[in-house]
Amino acid sequence: MRDLTYREAVREALGEELRRDKSVFLLGEDIAEYSGAYKVTQGLLEEFGRERIRNTNLAESAIAGAALGAALVGTRPVAEIMYIDFSLLALDQIFNQIAKFRYMTGGMVKVPLVIRTQGGGGKAAGLHHSQSLEALYTHIPGLIVVMPSTPYDAKGLLKSSIRDDNPVIFIEHKGLYNESGPVPEEEYMIPLGKAEVKRQGKDITAVAYSKSLLLTLKAAETLEKYGISLEVIDPRTLKPLDQDTILNSVEKTSRLMIVHEACKTGGFGAEIAAIVAEKGIDYLDAPIKRVAALDSPIPFNPRLEDYVLPNENDIIKGAFELTGKEIPAELKLG
Amino acid sequence: MQKIGSEKLKEIFIKMLRIRAFEERAIAEYRKGILPGFIHSSIGQEAIPSSVCAFLRDDDYILTTHRGHGDIIAKGAKFDKMMAELYAKETGYNKGRGGSMHIVAADLNMLGATAIVGAGVPIASGVALGCKMQNLDRVTVCFTGDAATCTGAFHEGVGLAAIWNLPVIFVVENNQYGMSTPVKYYCKLEQLSDRAKAYGIPGVTVDGNDAEAIANVASEAIDRARKDGGPTLIDAITYRYYGHHMGDPGTSYRTKEEIEEWKRHDPIERFQGRLLKAKVITKSEIQEIQASINRELDEAVKFAMESPEPRIEDALNNIYCPSA
Ligand SMILES: Cc1ncc(C[n+]2csc(CCOP(=O)(O)OP(=O)(O)O)c2C)c(N)n1
Ligand SMILES: [Mg+2]
Numbered sequence: 001m002r003d004l005t006y007r008e009a010v011r012e013a014l015g016e017e018l019r020r021d022k023s024v025f026l027l028g029e030d031i032a033e034y035s036g037a038y039k040v041t042q043g044l045l046e047e048f049g050r051e052r053i054r055n056t057n058l059a060e061s062a063i064a065g066a067a068l069g070a071a072l073v074g075t076r077p078v079a080e081i082m083y084i085d086f087s088l089l090a091l092d093q094i095f096n097q098i099a100k101f102r103y104m105t106g107g108m109v110k111v112p113l114v115i116r117t118q119g120g121g122g123k124a125a126g127l128h129h130s131q132s133l134e135a136l137y138t139h140i141p142g143l144i145v146v147m148p149s150t151p152y153d154a155k156g157l158l159k160s161s162i163r164d165d166n167p168v169i170f171i172e173h174k175g176l177y178n179e180s181g182p183v184p185e186e187e188y189m190i191p192l193g194k195a196e197v198k199r200q201g202k203d204i205t206a207v208a209y210s211k212s213l214l215l216t217l218k219a220a221e222t223l224e225k226y227g228i229s230l231e232v233i234d235p236r237t238l239k240p241l242d243q244d245t246i247l248n249s250v251e252k253t254s255r256l257m258i259v260h261e262a263c264k265t266g267g268f269g270a271e272i273a274a275i276v277a278e279k280g281i282d283y284l285d286a287p288i289k290r291v292a293a294l295d296s297p298i299p300f301n302p303r304l305e306d307y308v309l310p311n312e313n314d315i316i317k318g319a320f321e322l323t324g325k326e327i328p329a330e331l332k333l334g
Numbered sequence: 335m336q337k338i339g340s341e342k343l344k345e346i347f348i349k350m351l352r353i354r355a356f357e358e359r360a361i362a363e364y365r366k367g368i369l370p371g372f373i374h375s376s377i378g379q380e381a382i383p384s385s386v387c388a389f390l391r392d393d394d395y396i397l398t399t400h401r402g403h404g405d406i407i408a409k410g411a412k413f414d415k416m417m418a419e420l421y422a423k424e425t426g427y428n429k430g431r432g433g434s435m436h437i438v439a440a441d442l443n444m445l446g447a448t449a450i451v452g453a454g455v456p457i458a459s460g461v462a463l464g465c466k467m468q469n470l471d472r473v474t475v476c477f478t479g480d481a482a483t484c485t486g487a488f489h490e491g492v493g494l495a496a497i498w499n500l501p502v503i504f505v506v507e508n509n510q511y512g513m514s515t516p517v518k519y520y521c522k523l524e525q526l527s528d529r530a531k532a533y534g535i536p537g538v539t540v541d542g543n544d545a546e547a548i549a550n551v552a553s554e555a556i557d558r559a560r561k562d563g564g565p566t567l568i569d570a571i572t573y574r575y576y577g578h579h580m581g582d583p584g585t586s587y588r589t590k591e592e593i594e595e596w597k598r599h600d601p602i603e604r605f606q607g608r609l610l611k612a613k614v615i616t617k618s619e620i621q622e623i624q625a626s627i628n629r630e631l632d633e634a635v636k637f638a639m640e641s642p643e644p645r646i647e648d649a650l651n652n653i654y655c656p657s658a
Binding site: 029030032033034055057058059061085086089123124125126127128129294295296297299300301302303304307308 | 370371372422423428430431432433435436448449450451452481482484485486487512513514515519520521582586587643644646649650653
């Protein structure tokens with residue numbers, strides 16, 4: 001199987017769906033010749049033309065609202081919001097209009113649209129270009145929220161998102177675009193709402209998504225050497241959440257850790273923890289552990305940013321704490 | 335049109351030289367790979383903030399954008415604290431927490447750059463409101479990009495300033511592109527100043543590479559605002575020489591010819607020619623000024639490099655102020 005970057009995988013999904021279904025089109029800021037801030041849409045203008053690769057004006061609320069309007073009358077818009085930080089300017093359209101339209105009409109209409117955006121830190125991009133805001137979206141009934149971690153998942157989930165008749169918030173991570181991984185040449189889809197066990201293990205269930213999944217897998221390798229076995233689960237879709245896969249794993253491991261880049265208070269980890277507390281408290285042999293960013297805006301200074309964001313060592317430390325084992329000095333976790 | 339005295343003209347020119355030199359140094363530092371984050375260069379646009387800020391008092395306010403170095407320097411910001419901020423150091427204007435797109439110099443009544451396009455506009459209206467309510471005869475200038483005039487925040491913010499007759503001037507630094515999107519594509523109006531009609535306030539388009547022309551327009555708008563005559567929208571047409579930020583070559587959506595053509599209308603060269611001809615300044619004076627700016631920049635870079643990083647222990651400071 002060939003390898004693709006995450007960026008290429010997203011691009012390929014867009015290209016395939018644009019080719020397959022004439023009603024699919026893209027709209028967003030600087031997505032045509034500029035190809036978006038992270039060059040995801042490169043080459044699509046050449047193949048599909050300006051009617052279907054539409055540069056908008058600088059107006060996030062118009063992007064989201066127009067996507068809704070167009071979706072109501074039979075097209076399937078894929079909107080791009082350059083940074084999830086800017087999606088805050090479109091929240092009336094997304095929360096009040098898009099999320100509620102079908103319900104409000106008693107199911108008379110469908111809202112088949114995708115809003116692609118990207119978040120996350122690690123690039124010294126500063127306070128307005130680095131946030132992880134997925135929990136805002138998972139709070140709103142009517143939205144599907146997808147956060148892929150690998151090129152394979154990004155492609156398969158984006159194709160499903162475009163074909164789904166519900167509004168999907170598809171959140172990429174700027175720190176993943178250059179990551180490569182195997183992606184088959186033949187067409188495939190990944191169903192929304194299905195988690196995947198990314199690594200089998202027996203001691204701790206670690207739920208992680210987006211870039212945090214990669215950190216967790218790396219930490220799991222280190223932990224394995226010290227006799228702690230992580231079962232790493234990527235929910236991939238945060239809403240609807242595949243609760244069974246998580247609960248089954250916790251039943252097996254008796255311990256739960258959740259890792260995400262968003263700050264801890266009110267983060268999606270709280271939701272996962274609450275679900276396990278509600279439905280699987282008897283499985284647990286240890287308190288639930290959340291590894292998340294500190295409750296801080298994202299500082300520009302790279303050292304401070306590193307400090308605020310969760311890293312591999314935080315996961316390793318968390319795992320030792322959960323198992324009650326002594327952290328070996330040679331690990332130098334500080 | 336009022337006549338602008340030669341001292342004022344010189345002041346404007348020096349501001350322009352300072353901005354150009356700082357931006358060039360910032361780019362040079364960035365290219366060494368030592369500056370984190372993004373840099374949005376304002377080279378080519380220096381005449382606008384220089385001419386506008388020359389008519390502001392120290393206690394007047396400005397707000398700016400992600401491309402704000404020039405505006406901030408024109409308001410009097412110090413090179414060392416700016417450079418230290420680009421270096422993400424504790425001695426920077428924002429103690430390294432903000433970076434190029436977020437510089438705030440509260441001591442200069444420079445209330446900040448924002449990286450959210452358009453966000454500064456309603457804030458500027460609020461600053462003007464606060465001044466008016468406290469009977470301070472201060473004026474607020476809100477610098478914004480051209481594409482920012484598409485945002486809801488712009489329309490809402492200017493609209494509010496209009497109905498409350500607030501002492502604020504909206505200065506559009508119209509470099510004719512929002513990232514890759516040309517103004518002709520995103521706006522159907524002849525000129526962006528026509529947007530002012532929608533709010534019933536004066537709007538004027540001016541050659542943003544002509545320092546004197548801007549000075550005339552700006553001084554009139556500032557006077558009017560100070561005398562409770564309400565807001566003005568100034569659309570100053572200019573051009574950025576570099577890409578959107580240093581990672582963008584800026585050539586996938588603009589031709590080399592277009593860029594070269596605009597460089598022939600360089601605001602500094604034009605103004606310098608005029609000032610030399612009018613004997614407002616001499617060649618050797620200019621050389622001295624430039625040498626002194628360069629020394630100041632050398633020191634600023636040294637200061638930035640030698641300054642300490644923020645301490646990890648302080649990472650969570652200032653998210654809240656202490657409760658009463
Ligand atoms: C609300 C928002 N949308 C999009 C962006 C991404 N972005 C940053 S600058 C920019 C273009 C701004 O154009 P303009 O207002 O003309 O200012 P210029 O960069 O030309 O100085 C865009 C789209 C942003 N920072 N904020
Ligand atoms: Mg512009």
